Amino acid sequence: MKKIISLAAIAAVALSLGMAAVSADAAKLIGEARAKEIALKHAGVAPQQAQFTKMKLDKKYSHTEYELKFYVGGTEYEYDINAETGEVLKFSREVKNHGAPQNAGNAGLIGEAKARGIALSRVPGAKESDIRKFKLDHDDGRQVYEGEIFYNMREYEFKIDAKSGEVVKWEIDG
Template identity: 45%
Template sequence: MKKTGYWKGFGSALLLVAMVTALGVTATAASRSIEVEDGIGISINGAKFTPRDADGKKVPVFLYNGTTYAPIRAVCEAAGMEVSYDSATDTVELVTADRAASQKPDSSSYITQSRAKEIALADAGVKAANAVFLKANLDWDDGRAQYEVEFYSGNTEYDYDIDALTGAILSSDRELENFDIGTVSSGSGNVISAEKAKSIALNRAPSGSTVVKCQLDRDDGRTIYEVELRNGRMEYDCDIDAVSGQILKWESDYDD
């Protein structure tokens, strides 16, 4: 099927060539009317892959003048590459999984999870005996290893991002709320079930992914499901609004 004028200004769909092995691709936007052939499918390692944007909406793949165009972030992240954008140079920067792994510091240099908790508690002025930790996970974000620490004390929620190498606090947030994590269940109110949340996450993830965690949580005054999935050595983290089922956050990481 062909569509005329199907994409105007196709800078948002970048050229994908041989799974993109380059480390930097510059995107140049142009405003024009073009005739394209749509309905093009993608498979990764034999499994059907449906590219989606940050909001979980399907993004079309199409042919134009014999060249296939596809959303570079969705495809490259599914292939295990790290994708970032440099607004200063208008450049999409790609890093292959092996290069990303080689650039990461030795994990033996990281502070421990216990130390990350101590740093967060000290900054919050909360004693360990008065805190209920929801998570203290080692993660990789924006090219940096960091601990994501979240805990409750009384009716206050604390969120910290702590540099795993230096122990520096990268970000912190606290929110006062009338919420008891122990009183919320997947069957209460209009909250969707855990199975529904898993289904939403699996529908977004590449074929063959497996859910390894699905936890009801509270973040920024909103009840959410935190869902973690794995597919080979790829790890996916998904936050889903527990009422609407909307995907609020989607992150992928190569586990080396």
């Protein structure tokens, strides 16, 4: 009986140490807002000029990184930023449509901030940092913001019409 109690106590301690390590890892991340600031500063772009279409937290073998994609006019920028140190790991800049007016195809969109707010309003208690994937995409002939929220051991996948703000897809796993 003493062995069983001892084993249970050891298991409880190990579990709590593991959970503390996970929480400590999450606390070390720079956050999405800081990752955006770093990318914009590196690119020499003002925040109001950029239209972000992708923001994803990705766990690699040796590190965790934020993958970002944004457009300024007809130029696409892609960045991989170390999620713990803020170091720019990789970046690219590519002119997509030479001389096109800035945000030409994005007129009338509700915007990233409003779309994120709509998604978060459906998950009580979730915060901006719980959004793990977010991008502007085309789906069945219309522009949508799509993404994933991970909160309280559940995964929420969503698509929001980029012009009307209507939630066109909502799935919960877990």
